[in-house]
Amino acid sequence: MNGRGRTVRVARTAPDGRRYYEDFRVPLGPQTTILDALLYIHRHLDRTLAFRYACRQAMCGTCGVRVNGVERLACYTLLGAVPGRVVTVEPLRHLPVIRDLVVDFGPFFRAWAAIRPAFVPADNDGAEPARIRPDDPDRRVIDRHRECISCGLCYSACDVVGTRPGFPGPAALNHALCLVLDRRDGAGPDRLKPIDGPEGCWACHGLLACSNVCPKGLDPTGAIEDLKRLVAFGRRRNGVAV
Amino acid sequence: MRAVETLSADILILGGGGAGTLAALHASNRPGLKVVVAVKGLLGKSGCTRMVQGGYNAVLHPDDSIERHFLDTLRGGAFINDQELVWILVNRAPQMVAELENRYGCFFDRNPDGTIHQKPFGGQTFDRTVHRGDLTGIEIMERLRTALLARDSVLVLEEHRAVGLLRDRGQGRVCGAVLLNIRRGTFTVVQARATLLATGGGPTMYRMATPSREKSLDGIVLAYQAGALLMDMEMVQFHPTALVVPGSELNGAVLEEGLRGAGAHLLNSLGERFMARYDPDRMERSTRDIVSRACYLEITAGRGTPGGGVWLDISHLGRATVEALFPGMVERTRAAGFDLATGPVEVCPAAHFIMGGVVIDESCHTTIPGLYAAGEDAAGVQGANRLGGNGVAESTVFGALAGDVMAEEVVGTPRLEPDPHEVEAHIEAATGPLRRDAGEDVYGLLDRLRELMWAKVGVVRNRSGLEAALAELAELKERAARVKTQKAAPAFNLEWQQALNLRSLVAASELVAASALYRTESRGAHYREDFPDQDDENWLCNVTAVRAEGGLRLEKRPARLSRINPLVGERRQ
Numbered sequence: 001m002n003g004r005g006r007t008v009r010v011a012r013t014a015p016d017g018r019r020y021y022e023d024f025r026v027p028l029g030p031q032t033t034i035l036d037a038l039l040y041i042h043r044h045l046d047r048t049l050a051f052r053y054a055c056r057q058a059m060c061g062t063c064g065v066r067v068n069g070v071e072r073l074a075c076y077t078l079l080g081a082v083p084g085r086v087v088t089v090e091p092l093r094h095l096p097v098i099r100d101l102v103v104d105f106g107p108f109f110r111a112w113a114a115i116r117p118a119f120v121p122a123d124n125d126g127a128e129p130a131r132i133r134p135d136d137p138d139r140r141v142i143d144r145h146r147e148c149i150s151c152g153l154c155y156s157a158c159d160v161v162g163t164r165p166g167f168p169g170p171a172a173l174n175h176a177l178c179l180v181l182d183r184r185d186g187a188g189p190d191r192l193k194p195i196d197g198p199e200g201c202w203a204c205h206g207l208l209a210c211s212n213v214c215p216k217g218l219d220p221t222g223a224i225e226d227l228k229r230l231v232a233f234g235r236r237r238n239g240v241a242v
Numbered sequence: 243m244r245a246v247e248t249l250s251a252d253i254l255i256l257g258g259g260g261a262g263t264l265a266a267l268h269a270s271n272r273p274g275l276k277v278v279v280a281v282k283g284l285l286g287k288s289g290c291t292r293m294v295q296g297g298y299n300a301v302l303h304p305d306d307s308i309e310r311h312f313l314d315t316l317r318g319g320a321f322i323n324d325q326e327l328v329w330i331l332v333n334r335a336p337q338m339v340a341e342l343e344n345r346y347g348c349f350f351d352r353n354p355d356g357t358i359h360q361k362p363f364g365g366q367t368f369d370r371t372v373h374r375g376d377l378t379g380i381e382i383m384e385r386l387r388t389a390l391l392a393r394d395s396v397l398v399l400e401e402h403r404a405v406g407l408l409r410d411r412g413q414g415r416v417c418g419a420v421l422l423n424i425r426r427g428t429f430t431v432v433q434a435r436a437t438l439l440a441t442g443g444g445p446t447m448y449r450m451a452t453p454s455r456e457k458s459l460d461g462i463v464l465a466y467q468a469g470a471l472l473m474d475m476e477m478v479q480f481h482p483t484a485l486v487v488p489g490s491e492l493n494g495a496v497l498e499e500g501l502r503g504a505g506a507h508l509l510n511s512l513g514e515r516f517m518a519r520y521d522p523d524r525m526e527r528s529t530r531d532i533v534s535r536a537c538y539l540e541i542t543a544g545r546g547t548p549g550g551g552v553w554l555d556i557s558h559l560g561r562a563t564v565e566a567l568f569p570g571m572v573e574r575t576r577a578a579g580f581d582l583a584t585g586p587v588e589v590c591p592a593a594h595f596i597m598g599g600v601v602i603d604e605s606c607h608t609t610i611p612g613l614y615a616a617g618e619d620a621a622g623v624q625g626a627n628r629l630g631g632n633g634v635a636e637s638t639v640f641g642a643l644a645g646d647v648m649a650e651e652v653v654g655t656p657r658l659e660p661d662p663h664e665v666e667a668h669i670e671a672a673t674g675p676l677r678r679d680a681g682e683d684v685y686g687l688l689d690r691l692r693e694l695m696w697a698k699v700g701v702v703r704n705r706s707g708l709e710a711a712l713a714e715l716a717e718l719k720e721r722a723a724r725v726k727t728q729k730a731a732p733a734f735n736l737e738w739q740q741a742l743n744l745r746s747l748v749a750a751s752e753l754v755a756a757s758a759l760y761r762t763e764s765r766g767a768h769y770r771e772d773f774p775d776q777d778d779e780n781w782l783c784n785v786t787a788v789r790a791e792g793g794l795r796l797e798k799r800p801a802r803l804s805r806i807n808p809l810v811g812e813r814r815q
Contacts, residue, residue: 015731031490031579039491042736043685047727050734054288054454057495057574059380062287075491076577098425099734105284109391118392119347119385129343131356142349149380150287182347 004028006079008037010049011090013099022046023086026079034074034082034089035063038101050100058215061151065101066090071153071213092156108152111161111168115176115194122186130184138181145174145223147216154210154220166199170210170220173201177223180230192231201227246669247423247430251278251397252652253645254418254432256404256461257440258283260291260634261617261641263386265438267346268645270393275649277395278432280402280421282441283456286387289442290453290618291634292380295498295570297373298350298638299366299631300335302358306368308332313806315632318365318529319597319625320766320776321808322474322784322801326604327622327640329805331632334639339372342638346385350374362503363630365529369503371631376498377570382634401425401734404460405742406668407437407468407613408660416468416612417658420668424739427732429669433660435652436612438644439465442637443596443618445478445754447747449696450592452484452496458743459750461619465600466753466789471609473621473784473799474598475750476757476768479628480701482508482533484592486551487578494592497554497571497582499630502526504567506556508537509586510545516552531627531767534591538701541590551590556582591701595633597624597767598757601786606644612655614648616640621784622802626766674723675741681726684741691718691747699755704772708759715755719748753794757785760796778809 005027012022024045026037035053042049053063056075063074068088079087095103132139154170155161161169168176173195180191195201201224210220253269255262258281266279282288301311311332316323339358342348350372351359362369374381390396401424408418408431418433441464444457466472483501487493502508508526510516520536521528528536537552546552556564564583565572575582600608600615602622608615617637624632675681698711722744727737763777764770783798 029489031487031492033490033492036490047737048731048735050731050736052283052734053491054283054456055293056455056491057293058577059293059377060283060287060454062284078577099731102425102734112388113391116392117388119345119389121345123344127340129340129350129358132349132352133354133356134352135354136356139349146349147375147377147380148384150384179347182349184344185347 007086008041009086009088010041011101013097021088028080030080032079034065034067034072034077034079037079038074038089050098050102052102059149061149064092064151064153064156066092066156071157073151073153073215076215092152094156094161095152105152108155108169111155112150112172112175114168115172116187116191117172117175117179119179120185120187122184138183141226142178142181145178145218148174148218149216151215153213153215157209157213159207159209160203160205164199164203167203168200170224173204173227174218174220174223177227180227195227196231201231246665247428249278249430249432250657251276251432251434252436253277253648254434254437255279255440256419256438257281257289257442257617258285258398259289259440259442259617260382260386260637261440261442261644262438263390264638264641265440265616265645265648266390266396267386267393268642269649270395272649275395275652276397278397278399278434279390280399280404280432282401282403282460284400285390285398286383288454288456290444290457291637292383293454294379294382294634295376295496296363296500297361297371297378297631298335298339298634299363299370299629300339300372300635301332301370302336302339302360302372303368306370310367311370314366315629316625316806318627318629320627321625321782322765323625324622324802325805326802327602330604330643331623331636331639334643335635338635338638338642342382342385346389348381348385350381361500362527363499364502364527364533365629371500373500375570376500376568379634399430402430403742404441404464405672406664407464408664409468410658411661413611413658415658416610417660420665422672425734427735431660431665433657435655435657436614436648438648439600439613439615439619440617440641440644441619443599445593445596445750447691447695447751448593448700449692450484450494450590452481452494452592452594455491458746459596460746461615462596462599463746463749465608465613465615465619466749466787468610468613469789470613471601472599472753472787473601474626475596475753475787476761476785477597477626477766478593478754479530479595479597479767480534480591481594482530482537482591483554483589485575485578486547486549486588486590488549490578492578495574496592496594497574497587497589498568501554501556501568501571502533504556505559506554508533509553509555510540511547512545516540516545529627530630534701535769537591547588549588551588553586554589555586557585595628597621597626597628605647606640614644616644626768672742675725675727675738676729676732678724678726681724682721684725684727684737684744687718687722687725688740688744691744691751695751699751699758701769703758703768703770705759708755711755712752712759715748715752719752722748753787756794756796757787760785782809
């Protein structure tokens with residue numbers, strides 16, 4: 001191959017289900033992303049390669065992979081910026097692999113469902129959207145934890161998820177905090193029930209792996225710390241909102 | 243013949259974006275109905291509602307009015323919109339914003355007094371666009387997906403794409419669809435009393451295109467092949483400001499309209515604010531059709547950037563302001579090697595949305611009994627050009643409406659048996675690329691299609707180019723039918739998916755090119771350099787398209803001017 005290039009080592013699945021790695025040489029331009037590299041491999045080197053993507057601009061959260069062991073969105077990771085001689089691309093952890101880099105997000109979304117993630121309207125007939133000022137103290141906390149794209153990178157990076165199957169994981173707990181603090185939500189104290197207990201927020205040891213990999217710059221560890229204070233002290237200590 | 247699974251449902255919804263999820267939520271409000279949602283990607287994560295940046299047009303402010311939103315939409319659409327559909331849109335959009343907030347938990351940005359903030363968008367006489375920062379679609383789709391997954395009566399089939407609609411032999415009623423399970427490479431036949439097309443368009447058959455990559459106009463083409471009436475297929479919207487990132491999939495990623503609303507300048511290589519030549523009153527805040535054409539003409543006149551675009555510059559607002567107002571856009575440009583906060587960014591028009599599609603009435607009925615359409619698959623709401631912020635409004639308003647109507651109408655509707663021969667024929671056609679030992683290469687044909695459509699059926703069109711395009715499309719269609727793909731790994735076979743996308747895109751491209759040749763005037767997004775003027779005397783019309791004996795039949799149909807006639811300015815109601 002002429003010009004600049006990089007070796008990309010991709011985790012593959014054999015027809016009998018066995019996992020192995022395969023190296024591909026990929027041209028490197030200034031804006032080449034991991035997704036571009038996978039598309040290049042698929043088109044020019046191996047049409048059987050399987051990977052998932054949709055929006056290609058960090059909004060859909062479906063192209064998560066591990067790049068040299070670190071969870072990244074393939075579409076927003078520059079190939080040239082990855083350190084090391086070889087760029088290894090692997091599927092996310094803690095999720096069944098369908099084929100090659102494609103995982104089944106089932107366990108991630110079942111964990112999400114376990115915290116009862118759907119909004120419960122406090123006022124079923126509210127005709128007008130609630131009046132809430134942007135400087136409302138609860139809102140300011142919620143705002144720091146929104147824009148999660150449920151890409152599962154934090155779920156893959158979290159070692160507690162790997163060791164405690166009942167733990168809902170960082171994204172789900174991050175979402176739980178947003179619901180608990182939302183005064184429009186009518187689920188009340190029920191919100192905290194699935195979160196409390198040894199398999200809930202208390203299983204988190206604050207290792208910060210989730211906050212480290214979040215492609216949106218969110219801080220799920222911080223959200224879980226806030227949840228712990230809410231479970232332990234309720235609102236009276238003002239541990240969260242102020 | 244492959245093993246085929248069968249499922250039975252009351253309502254089958256094809257698509258899991260804004261229209262599909264709201265249809266499913268509304269349909270499942272009625273107890274006892276079994277609803278199946280089939281989505282090509284992951285629920286709420288594929289498709290374009292997810293990718294909405296700027297926001298959602300709705301009349302909320304006391305100084306704004308429903309009539310103004312109505313007129314802005316008609317003016318934007320150059321008056322060939324279906325006025326009854328627009329009336330539904332503008333009246334229901336405010337309720338839908340409230341529903342998104344109060345029922346599903348969305349939270350849009352607020353003014354200091356706690357009311358919902360609205361920002362300026364192109365072609366609007368009032369700052370009407372509701373938003374969550376500059377990545378509004380994430381807020382909407384995450385909430386809708388979560389709400390839908392809590393509904394036990396709804397079965398969601400992810401990574402299932404429809405490859406053909408089914409009609410019963412007696413009445414010709416649509417009674418379900420054949421789905422391809424992408425993960426396993428197997429087929430599922432869903433028999434349904436009502437079937438909704440909510441796949442969300444997506445004109446990705448252009449070199450520069452903004453939509454999510456899995457989209458290929460499937461819903462519109464499925465409807466056409468089943469014999470439904472379409473219209474306005476020549477009306478393809480080009481978004482004026484897509485990022486130029488040569489060699490990367492990020493090429494064509496949209497920079498949102500709010501930038502122009504907030505005062506961004508468009509500059510050519512001479513440093514001129516060229517919009518002064520094309521729309522001196524509205525400048526950069528003009529409608530998308532006019533701004534796209536202006537950019538395109540500057541580029542083709544040799545006043546473009548090195549990468550073949552123009553410059554979009556908002557850095558005069560100051561770095562801190564730009565970073566605060568458009569964090570998502572700043573991040574996106576930095577990922578592409580630019581910096582919106584401190585300097586100009588290279589942009590180019592890119593295919594973004596199709597105003598045309600399946601003809602529907604005020605209850606989302608298509609012309610085939612049992613088949614409904616909502617969102618980008620449907621035609622009529624946006625006319626010849628869509629205003630920014632009206633897309634997500636359309637998909638949510640009409641998705642919800644379709645869900646309500648179907649839930650009402652399936653009660654007492656007979657359960658009809660799909661024709662097994664039709665099932666067989668759809669599967670036979672879809673599996674063609676797997677059966678061949680030699681054949682055409684799908685990527686080569688996709689490249690050729692995209693270059694052809696860009697050059698000859700794009701922002702600026704003329705008769706000879708369109709005729710040449712139709713001839714080439716006929717050849718491409720034949721070759722697309724001979725594509726061969728790998729079959730060693732049938733599960734998650736991306737090459738096979740591309741072959742099916744190509745098949746759909748070529749079929750849609752023929753409809754676009756033929757309709758564009760038929761309309762001998764310029765209107766909205768459709769610009770003919772050989773007929774550069776709008777001709778209201780002859781063309782205040784929709785171009786309808788239907789599959790007939792001997793091929794495509796195009797006809798003129800007077801636009802539905804049920805409330806206001808632009809020629810006499812008379813308000814009838």
